[in-house]
Amino acid sequence: MRKSLSLGIVLALGAALAVGCDDGVDPADAGMDTGVTDPDGGTEDSGTGEDSGTDEDSGTDMDGGPDDGGVMGDAGPPGGGAATSAQIQAVLDAADGAVDLMIDDAIVTYVKPAIGTELDGAGFFVQAEQMGPALFVGVDPTGLSPAVAPGQVVDLRVTTRTTDTDSGIVFASAIDMWNVDSEGVDVSTLAQDVSAVDLVANLPLYFGELITLTATTETGFGFAGSGFSAAQITSAGFATADTSFRFRVPDSVLDGSQLGSGCTVQIGPTPLWQFSADAQPSAWRDGDYVITDCQEPAAGELVITEIGYNFAGSDADLEFIEIYNPSSSASFDLNGCRLADSAGFTGMDALDIASSLILGPGQYATIAGSMSEIMGDATLPAALEFEGSDAASIGCACTAGADCAVVVDTVDWSTMSFPAEMDDVSVQLDAAAVGTDGATTNDLLSLWCLTPDGETYGAMGRRGTPGAANPACSPPAVVRVNEINANITGGCDLVELRVVSGGSLAGFELRERTSTVLTFPLGFNVATNDLIVVHFDSGDTACTGGGAAPADEVLTPADQPALTFPTNYDGAFDFYSSDSGITSTDNVIWLRDPAGVVIDAVLISDDATGTAAGSSESAAADVAMAGEWTMVGGGVPAGGFVDDDFNAHAVQDSNATGSSASGESLQRNDDDDMNDRDDWVQAASSFGVFNTGQSPF
Structure with a gap:
């Protein structure tokens, strides 16, 4: 189901940093540096505790004043402030290729995970002031020691400056002299709320800077580079949805999230990303955004x-x-x-x-x-x-x-x-x-x-499967009308159905002429060769064995055994219809599925000639159109199954069957179905078992 969303970034810090408070000696230039090249030309400082004045930073580390004369951060906000911003800007303004540009006391604002390819690899962002500028350092943070984490104050030298030809992003593609001065800076103090800013028009001013943004997702999420998807968004500063302004997230974040069109999203604090001239506010992790609201559904949308x-x-x-x-x-x-x-x-x-x-x-x-x-x-x-x-x-x-x-x-x-x-x-x-x-x-x-x-x-x-996809229901069953007695005393008539192919009978209707006499319930599944006996006139105790009608059998044919309910058949599912009985003159007994498709039918009559009821003729027209009843040898009379043509092609003789359930009935004579009267005979009743001439499918 949905992921829980929480605001914030959780990152594991690397090895503990022995930084402490400044006491006049900055660890970065106190003659104790290891793992980086000292900018004054040797591998170690002279051990004097102060630079000789030949360092590229002119002996001034920007965290506390000249020659580290105070405690880290005692000159105002952490980091080097305007001087560090100028160093970052110098990298941005330089030409591509090899450079030798020092950045002292920058703050790591965000560590970008490796996702996708090329510039979507791992890296980190540095910044010194809330108004920027910022620089993306496109090197793998796992290759640096001490480990990189947000909130660190760091020194580094950019040795290669690169402009990506596809995205237009300017970044540091190689660095050395990596050093961590301190950690624990609250980077949210550097974030700018840019909800009212046109970030597309002002993209060069904001790229890489830590931002927060309230936006509305206007489209669904689509492909936005290998491993990423993005949605068009609007904000107070960019009111018309366009492909140039999109909220970009990794597919791993999108999958299982609640993100979609029609939501208000609080993005950040995260650095602003771009592709060419397109501004792409981004969330690289689950905690980089919060959905605050989404649209209400309209009719049919849920x-x-x-x-x-x-x-x-x-x-x-x-x-x-x-x-x-x-x-x-x-x-x-x-x-x-x-x-x-x-x-x-x-x-x-x-x-x-x-x-x-x-x-x-x-x-x-x-x-x-x-x-x-x-x-x-x-x-x-x-x-x-x-x-x-x-x-x-x-x-x-x-x-x-x-x-x-x-x-x-x-x-x-x-x-x-x-x-x-x-x-x-x-x-x-x-x-x-x-x-x-x-x-x-x-x-x-x-x-x-x-x-x-x-x-x-x-x-x-x-x-049940609450909260998960439903499995498939059984397919619709294929069923035939198999046996009929419309002449039982008191209207206690019977119709038997036979299952040709197992499945669901939910919503199938048994019909007499143009009326539905029984609709099978939801959840009623049957197997091939199952039999169903429908009992009529359930309100008459003479038809129910002297008491109330037994409950319909929807689970097994033995749900309501004949030993307890003598009118039931243990070899069949027994259902009871409140219809008062089958008309034993001209009639059409037929089945249709929930979509109204005719599944099977039989025309019956008590005379070989004569008029037929209009409702019988109407039903006969429906089943003939569906191909479920024809003349022997095929075809339909020119005028349809009407009057003499109805009776001549119907199964005879519906009122000559037995007056009890044990008497004769009209029944199919084999397993075939030619959809004509020759499929049927009058013979001793066999409700609840196969008819003579039938065998399992």
């Missing part, structure tokens, strides 16, 4: 992707909801937004998100109960329970005590309930549906499923 709604025992403090940002470039802040159940945004249990909750591109936020074993980004109150609800919504632009002006996303499962049989299992949106239009596709409940086996969280091993 997606509800997972809900933990049903748990063993009480659901209080265990539920969770997962929200995903599908954008590849934009970040959003849910601060001030609201989470609600079916009671709506003005409901008593709605949750106001009262602190910053930022989702960067491709990131998830999880709002979870306090006992959920989930490190949520916000806490879901126990009063806001999704199990007793049939909707979950995110709203923004909310008014206290009133509604939210923007509905970002809603999942409404009132038309196809989430199954209550599965404790400790979340429901989730199929991985393929989590995209840029996810807030629309997640309205299609058939694209939701129970979290698959093996995907668990927490010590309790509950199934």
Whole structure:
């Protein structure tokens, strides 16, 4: 999930420096120098404790006055001040090539890590005054001793001055006579707030100097050199987004961060970088920037992707909801937004998100109960329970005590309930549906499923993937109508379906004529060769074995065994429809998937000739157009399956089957499907087992 962001730079210092306080002898020129060349020509000073006057610095070290006559820093701010700035400027003004330019008492403001290639290698910046100038020293700090760290007061000699032909950066590419005078300077005192400065127009004045900047990211992050990405930004001093003004970060910092377009960012203190004429305020480490705010999402810009709604025992403090940002470039802040159940945004249990909750591109936020074993980004109150609800919504632009002006996303499962049989299992949106239009596709409940086996969280091993990408749901199953009896006394009719190819039946509809008689629930998965028996007239105890209708079997065919529920079939999943029974005259029994695609159909009738009901003819037209019913040998009558042509090509005889479940039925006679009446026969019922002539696929 997102990285925690903290302001500040943490660097390990190298070996301890024996500096102490000045007592009239500066360690840099007291005859004790080691590891560098002494500027007066020898490898060591004369041991007198004072320079002879021949040093390049004229015997004056800039930290305390002539001949180190005082304590380090006793002449004002640390470093050499204007004199050191003049030395830095001399390097910047020199021609490329070999030089012999001393810099005394400069302050190391930032140590740049090695990232990418060429000038994106390691180095460090030195500066003496807040108003600059500054110099980038493009040498590997790990090769220097003592080690380089921010806040050190240092001496060095520039031996090569270089201008990079691609970026235009002037830098010191070789140095010697490296020495650390002291450490511990608060470099933030050198930082300039340049929020109101046009850094592009004034780039030569500010390059390399330590800056802070309040900016707004106007675009997503894109390629900005090997190992780096950058986004166009605006500020008080640069109000129109342009490629010449970009916030640049290493990909290692960007990955997993909340950075994206639409955010206010506090950058620095870090040195200003450039590429040619482009100003590039930069963050080389996580702590080099802080996101203070991001845009609120508009409708559809965030997606509800997972809900933990049903748990063993009480659901209080265990539920969770997962929200995903599908954008590849934009970040959003849910601060001030609201989470609600079916009671709506003005409901008593709605949750106001009262602190910053930022989702960067491709990131998830999880709002979870306090006992959920989930490190949520916000806490879901126990009063806001999704199990007793049939909707979950995110709203923004909310008014206290009133509604939210923007509905970002809603999942409404009132038309196809989430199954209550599965404790400790979340429901989730199929991985393929989590995209840029996810807030629309997640309205299609058939694209939701129970979290698959093996995907668990927490010590309790509950199934779910809160805060992580969802796995794929099962593909849609392929199913056929396999057996029908529309003539059972009291309307206790039966329809059997056979699974040709396993998968999900969530949202599939069993239809009679133009009406839906049953919609299969979310999470109902079946295997190849499974059978499903749909029982009609569930409100009639004569059809349910004398009591209330058994619960639908969504887990296994043995969930509600026939020993306890005598109308059930142990060899099939049993479902109950409240429809009062199948019309036993002309009829169309058919299946369609959640997208409305016809999966299978059969035309039945009680007569070989005569008129047909308009709703039968309308349904027949739909299934014929889908190629799921034809005349024997193929084709459709010129006028369609209407009246005599309907009856002549339908399976006979729907009202001559048995009046009980054990009587004869209309059933498929083999494993083939030619989509015509010759696929069917009238024979002894075989609900719950394969028909005569059938074998496993």
